[in-house]
Amino acid sequence: MITLENVSKTFYTKKGQVDAVKNVNLKIKKGEIHGVIGHSGAGKSTLIRCVNLLERPTSGKVYIGEDELTALNKTALQEKRKKIGMIFQGFNLLKTATVYDNIALPLQLTGVAKDEIPKRVDQYIDIVGLSERKNAYPAQLSGGQKQRVAIARALALEPEILLSDEATSALDPETTESILDLLLKINREFGITILLITHEMHVIQRICDSVSVMEDGEIVEQNRVADIFIDPKHPTTKKFLNTLNEEQINQFLLSELAEKGSVFRLTFTGATTSEPIIALLSQQYDVKPNIIHADVTQLKDGVIGRLVIHLDGDQSDVEKALTFLREQGVGIAAWEVA
Amino acid sequence: MERIEQFIEQWLPYITKASIETFQMVSVSLVISIIIGIPLGVLLVLTRPGQAWENNFIYQVLNVLINIIRSIPFIILLFFLIPFTKAIVGTTIGVRGVIVPLVVYTAPYLARLLETSLLEVDEGVKEAYQAMGIKTHQIIWHVILREARSSIVLGLTIVTVGLIGATAMAGLVGAGGLGDLAYRFGHIRYEVDVMYATVIILIIIVQTIQTIGNKLAAYLKKD
Numbered sequence A: 001m002i003t004l005e006n007v008s009k010t011f012y013t014k015k016g017q018v019d020a021v022k023n024v025n026l027k028i029k030k031g032e033i034h035g036v037i038g039h040s041g042a043g044k045s046t047l048i049r050c051v052n053l054l055e056r057p058t059s060g061k062v063y064i065g066e067d068e069l070t071a072l073n074k075t076a077l078q079e080k081r082k083k084i085g086m087i088f089q090g091f092n093l094l095k096t097a098t099v100y101d102n103i104a105l106p107l108q109l110t111g112v113a114k115d116e117i118p119k120r121v122d123q124y125i126d127i128v129g130l131s132e133r134k135n136a137y138p139a140q141l142s143g144g145q146k147q148r149v150a151i152a153r154a155l156a157l158e159p160e161i162l163l164s165d166e167a168t169s170a171l172d173p174e175t176t177e178s179i180l181d182l183l184l185k186i187n188r189e190f191g192i193t194i195l196l197i198t199h200e201m202h203v204i205q206r207i208c209d210s211v212s213v214m215e216d217g218e219i220v221e222q223n224r225v226a227d228i229f230i231d232p233k234h235p236t237t238k239k240f241l242n243t244l245n246e247e248q249i250n251q252f253l254l255s256e257l258a259e260k261g262s263v264f265r266l267t268f269t270g271a272t273t274s275e276p277i278i279a280l281l282s283q284q285y286d287v288k289p290n291i292i293h294a295d296v297t298q299l300k301d302g303v304i305g306r307l308v309i310h311l312d313g314d315q316s317d318v319e320k321a322l323t324f325l326r327e328q329g330v331g332i333a334a335w336e337v338a
Numbered sequence B: 001m002e003r004i005e006q007f008i009e010q011w012l013p014y015i016t017k018a019s020i021e022t023f024q025m026v027s028v029s030l031v032i033s034i035i036i037g038i039p040l041g042v043l044l045v046l047t048r049p050g051q052a053w054e055n056n057f058i059y060q061v062l063n064v065l066i067n068i069i070r071s072i073p074f075i076i077l078l079f080f081l082i083p084f085t086k087a088i089v090g091t092t093i094g095v096r097g098v099i100v101p102l103v104v105y106t107a108p109y110l111a112r113l114l115e116t117s118l119l120e121v122d123e124g125v126k127e128a129y130q131a132m133g134i135k136t137h138q139i140i141w142h143v144i145l146r147e148a149r150s151s152i153v154l155g156l157t158i159v160t161v162g163l164i165g166a167t168a169m170a171g172l173v174g175a176g177g178l179g180d181l182a183y184r185f186g187h188i189r190y191e192v193d194v195m196y197a198t199v200i201i202l203i204i205i206v207q208t209i210q211t212i213g214n215k216l217a218a219y220l221k222k223d
């Protein structure tokens, strides 16, 4: 549905040249939610803005479906953009318009039939759960409600694709959850393909099918979400995975344990259930597993269990135990003490 | 009491006539200035680097032109423009003759104020509308001017008050008006009562315009 071919974007500024996006290739299937994660300045916003040509790539091609966006003239591009919705961290609503008008105006301007507009607006206000507030102005709404209006505005044009530039970054954790649920709902109910960018692993884990990790303008790792949890390769990816639930783990305890033995993060997917394997470990190998942290994470499809475990034992016994775990399909990563 | 009645009887026709002249000069030049100034202001914003109609040449030319006009005091402009005024409206005297210099004086000022107002409109909103495939001219009207409307009203208020001030000099080309009345009778003929009366009327008019402008701007601002 979305294909980027060798997309690069260079900004030429007075201070010199910034290669914000370097040679990115990306293919997102219809109906998928793809997340791009990266630290501040990695080039995520620039990349997503290249998809609807708010930023024209310096080189490379952008395809939406079969059409090459980068080859279209202005009018054709405008026509195509009507089918690519976008939401932003800052919501970008008209301050002078009510919730209703914020959704209705783009419909009017893109030529939706006049008697169709009220129906559509009401339908999508309802979907985002704001029927009670339709005459409110944005200043009277909370951040989460504003983002709902922005989502309704995008959906009302009935796009095939939704681009989301840090849509939850300005929201508190609870509101973030509800917005993520809403995105998941529209993905499932309308089959809308979603490309989102974020700097929170949590967002990827909750709603994405696949993920790209971006650093310094490049995509350094790309995989299905479940697979990246089990087998992260790039150091940046590992760091992002460590951010999940990190606050719940006692760092002091962790560094103390790390001095006598090794700490690992184990990841179990659907088929492997954690308990028997850990029990087997202590029976079959000369190691003492000590569970520091355990949680079960809901992914978009399926669940993933995660253990932070301390293995007390000889180097060779630990190695053997790890080999056994790997054979069971358990993802293993050494815990890097912060 | 009797004095006041006598004063009113004697001067009311003059004051009424002068008020009408001021009203004519201000309203006609305001309307024309809006017609010219708003597109100019929009152009000043949209031809900037990074904007929809980015064009450094047009931007710089407008910029310099507006600065030049804005450096000339109205009283100089009034005489400087005489040939131009004659060519356009066929006369350089009376209310008609003063409209051209008033517009030349006001439109660039309005364009500048508008530029400031329009630049305050959040880039993000414009971008959101661009991303929805909405045409630039629609964005100008439905997003930029709409979002700036409260600030535009304040700008128009300032311009209107400025215009009233400028019309005081219109008497020099025989266009009359309240300012001219105060000057001719109050200053030259030492009829200080007339001067005071006129000044009070001017104060009331300016206060009223400013109050209406502030109220309207507050109403239009929804954040």
Ligand SMILES: Nc1ncnc2c1ncn2[C@@H]1O[C@H](COP(=O)(O)OP(=O)(O)OP(=O)(O)O)[C@@H](O)[C@H]1O
Residues within 6 Å of the ligand: A011, A012, A013, A018, A019, A020, A038, A039, A040, A041, A042, A043, A044, A045, A046, A047, A199
């Ligand atoms: N219009 C621009 N002109 C010049 N440089 C730019 C422009 N936009 C972005 N950059 C630069 O490109 C790089 C990537 O910026 P980008 O906004 O894409 O990062 P990001 O990953 O979205 O970061 P954040 O998480 O902070 O939003 C940065 O170094 C930034 O300074």
Ligand SMILES: [Mg+2]
Residues within 6 Å of the ligand: A044, A045, A046, A166
């Ligand atoms: Mg960004």
